[in-house]
Amino acid sequence: MAKVVVVGSINMDLVFRTEKRPDLGETVKGLDFNQFPGGKGANQGVAAARLGADVHMVGKVGKDPYGQELLNCLKGEGINIDRVKYGEKSTGLANIVVDKGGQNTIITIEGANGEVSPEDIDEELFSQGDIALFQLEIPRETVVHGVKLAKKRGATVILDPAPVRELPLEIYQYIDIIKPNEGEALALTKEQDIKSAAAWLKDKGVKKVIITLGEKGAVLFADNIQQGFSAPKVEVVDTTAAGDSFSGALALALSKGEELEKAIKFAIKVGSITVTRLGAQSSLPYLTEV
Numbered sequence: 001m002a003k004v005v006v007v008g009s010i011n012m013d014l015v016f017r018t019e020k021r022p023d024l025g026e027t028v029k030g031l032d033f034n035q036f037p038g039g040k041g042a043n044q045g046v047a048a049a050r051l052g053a054d055v056h057m058v059g060k061v062g063k064d065p066y067g068q069e070l071l072n073c074l075k076g077e078g079i080n081i082d083r084v085k086y087g088e089k090s091t092g093l094a095n096i097v098v099d100k101g102g103q104n105t106i107i108t109i110e111g112a113n114g115e116v117s118p119e120d121i122d123e124e125l126f127s128q129g130d131i132a133l134f135q136l137e138i139p140r141e142t143v144v145h146g147v148k149l150a151k152k153r154g155a156t157v158i159l160d161p162a163p164v165r166e167l168p169l170e171i172y173q174y175i176d177i178i179k180p181n182e183g184e185a186l187a188l189t190k191e192q193d194i195k196s197a198a199a200w201l202k203d204k205g206v207k208k209v210i211i212t213l214g215e216k217g218a219v220l221f222a223d224n225i226q227q228g229f230s231a232p233k234v235e236v237v238d239t240t241a242a243g244d245s246f247s248g249a250l251a252l253a254l255s256k257g258e259e260l261e262k263a264i265k266f267a268i269k270v271g272s273i274t275v276t277r278l279g280a281q282s283s284l285p286y287l288t289e290v
Contacts, residue, residue, distance in 0.1 A: 001053075001054060001255055001256055001257075002054075002127075002129045002130045002131060002255040003053070003054040003055070003056055003127075003130050003131075003255065004045075004048045004053045004054065004055045004056070004130070004131045004133060004248075004251045004252065004255050005055075005056045005058065005125055005126060005130055005131070005132045005133065005150070005155070006041050006042075006044055006045040006048070006055060006056070006057050006058065006059075006133045006251075007041065007058040007059070007116075007121060007132070007133070007134050007138070007142070007143070007146045008039065008040055008041015008042070008044065008045075008058075008059055008133070008134065008135045008137060008138055009039035009040050009041040009042065009059060009092055009113040009116075009135065009137030009138055010039040010041060010042040010057075010059045010060070010061050010070050010074070010084065010091070010092060010112075010113065011037075011038045011039030011042070011070075011091070011092040011093055011094045011108065011111075011113070011137075012035060012036075012037065012038065012066040012069070012070060012091060012092070012093055012094070013035070013036045013037070013038035013039075013093075013094045013096055013240070013279065013280050014033070014035055014093065014094065014095050014096065015033065015034045015035070015036060015096045015098060015240070015278070015279060016030045016032075016033055016095070016096070016097050016098070017030065017031040017032050017033075017034075017097075017098050017099075017100075017278070018030050018031060018097060018098070018099055018100075019031065019099065019100050020099050020100070021097050021099050021103070021104075021105050022097070034278065034279060034282075036279035036280050036281060036282050037069070037070050037073045037074075037280065037281045037282075038094055038240075038241070038279075038280035038281060039059075039070075039092055039094070039113065039137065039280075040135040040136075040137050040160065040162060040244055041057070041058075041059055041133075041135055041137065041138070042057065042059070042070065042073075042074060042281070043241045043244035043245070043248070043280050043281055043284070044133055044135065044160070044244045044245075044247045044248040044251070045057045045074070045077075045079050045133075045248065046073075046074070046077050046079070046248070046281045046284055047241075047244060047245045047247070047248025047249060047252075047270065047274075047284045048133075048248040048249070048251050048252040048255075049077045049078050049079050049248075050077065050284055050285065050286045050287070051248070051249055051252040051270070051285075051286070051287045051290070052252060052256075052287050053248075053251065053252040053255055054080075054255075055077075055078070055079045055080065056079070056080040056082075056083065056125065057074055057079050057080065057081055057083065057084050058083045058084070058116070058120060058121060058125065058146075059083075059084050059085075059113065059116055059138070060084065060085050060086065060087040060112040060113060060115050060116050060120070061084065061086060061087065061091045061092075061112050062086070062087055062089055062090040062091035062092075062111055062112045063086050063087075064090050064091055066090070066091040066093070067086065067090075067091040067112070070091065071084060073281070083120065083122065083125065085120065086112070087111070087112030087113075087114075087115035087116075088112075088115060089110075089111045089112045089114065089115060090109075090111045090112065091111050091112055092108065092109060092110055092111035092112060092113040092137075093108070093109040093111060094106055094107070094108045094109070095107040095108075095109075096240060098238050098240065098278070101236070102236035102237050102238050102239055102275065103239060104238065104239060104240055106240075108137070108163075110137070113137055113138050114138070114139060116138040116139060116142050117139070117142055118141060118142050118145035118146070120142070121142065121145060121146045121149060123149055123152075123153065126149060126150045126153035126154070126155045127153060127154065127155070128153065128154035128155070129154065129155070129156070130150075130153075130154075130155040130156070130255075131155065131156050131158065131251045131254050131255045132146070132147070132150035132155040132156065132157050132158065133158050133160070133247060133248075133251050134146060134147060134157070134158070134159050134160070135159075135160045135161075135162055135247075136160075136161055136162060136163055136164070136165055136167075137162075137163065140165060140167065140168075143159075143167075143171070144167075144168060144170075144171050147159065147171055147174045147175065148174055150174075151174040156176045156177070156254060157174055157175050157176045157177070158175075158176065158177045158178075158179060158247065158250065158251060158254075159171075159175050159177075159178050159179070160178075160179050160180070160243065160244070160247045161178060161179075161180050161184055161188055162180065162181075162184055162243060164180075164184045164187040164188050167188075169204055172201065172204035172205040172206050173204070173205030174205075175205070175206045175207070176206075176207045176208065177206075177207065177208045177209075177210060177250075177260075178201055178206045178208075178209055178210070179210045179211075179212065179243075179246070179247055179250065180197075180211060180212075181211065181212045181213070181214070181243055182194055182211055182212070182213055182214075185197040185198070185201075185209075185211050188201075189201060194211045194219060195221075195226070197209075197211070198211065198219075198221035198226075199221075202221065207222070208220065208221070208222040208260065209221040209222070210250075210264060212243060212246055212271070213231075214231075214239075214242075215231055215233070215236075216230070216231065217229045217230040217231040217268055218231075218246075218264055218267075218268060220260070220261070220264060222260070227261065229261075229264050229265055229268055230268075231268050231271070231272050232268075232269070232272050234272050234273075234275060234276050235276060236275045236276070237275065237276050237277055237278055238275065238277065238278045238279065238283065239275050240278075240279065240280050240283070241274055241279075241280040241281070241283055241284065242271045242274050242275045243271070244280070244284075245267075245270045245271050245273075245274040245283075245284050245285070246267040246268065246270065246271040247267075248270075248284070249263075249266055249267035249269075249270035249271070249290075250263050250264065250266075250267040253266050253267065266290070269290050270284075270285060270290055273285040273289060273290065
């Protein structure tokens with residue numbers, strides 16, 4: 001089985017549950033508070049590892065208690081952390097407010113994630129056939145450099161373009177699979193619908209486009225094919241890390257040599273389990289549960 005290399009963010013999530021998320025200037029009573037390991041990169045790495053992948057993480061944490069706790073968590077999941085380094089800034093944080101419907105509002109503090117540089121990505125890390133997984137919570141130039149390097153070494157490159165930011169057009173030719181949700185796809189391309197967004201991305205050089213649609217599943221745009229995949233109906237508790245669990249599951253399935261369509265169906269199941277639980281990494285399922 002090929003390894004999954006995750007280059008991305010490592011955060012501590014501070015989660016406040018409320019009946020409703022506050023409006024501007026409003027104070028609301030919280031129901032409870034929890035602290036969970038998070039960060040889009042780490043979430044995707046843990047998701048893949050719990051499902052059986054050989055995961056290698058690249059990122060940075062601060063020299064503070066949060067940083068040490070997060071390193072211990074990654075190591076405890078069986079993830080190789082040889083290339084997770086200490087930054088000068090504090091560990092990245094996310095303040096997450098979740099309402100009773102499971103919808104969330106998030107504020108992130110970049111911290112050490114903003115110090116992940118191109119020099120932190122070792123060319124020897126990627127090998128032919130590996131799955132290289134990137135997001136956008138680390139500096140853009142680092143993502144561009146990493147994507148190029150991974151492609152040069154023969155890895156399959158997956159980009160989860162969240163949070164959305166404008167990317168240099170040259171990056172798209174190095175991406176095998178891009179996996180935005182509907183809102184991200186439209187924001188990234190400035191198009192009006194997902195079909196046009198997928199066409200825009202493919203025109204720029206992306207090989208395959210998977211757009212996730214929450215409870216409606218996902219749509220694959222590849223070559224001249226548009227294929228929809230439905231999602232099981234579940235009771236939503238917290239949507240945090242739903243997209244990350246999908247990306248991690250997709251990477252794991254592809255690392256095992258699964259066909260893309262089968263990998264997408266598997267990833268939807270994983271995402272559907274994730275939204276039934278509170279928190280980021282705490283909600284990620286193990287293979288036996290899927």
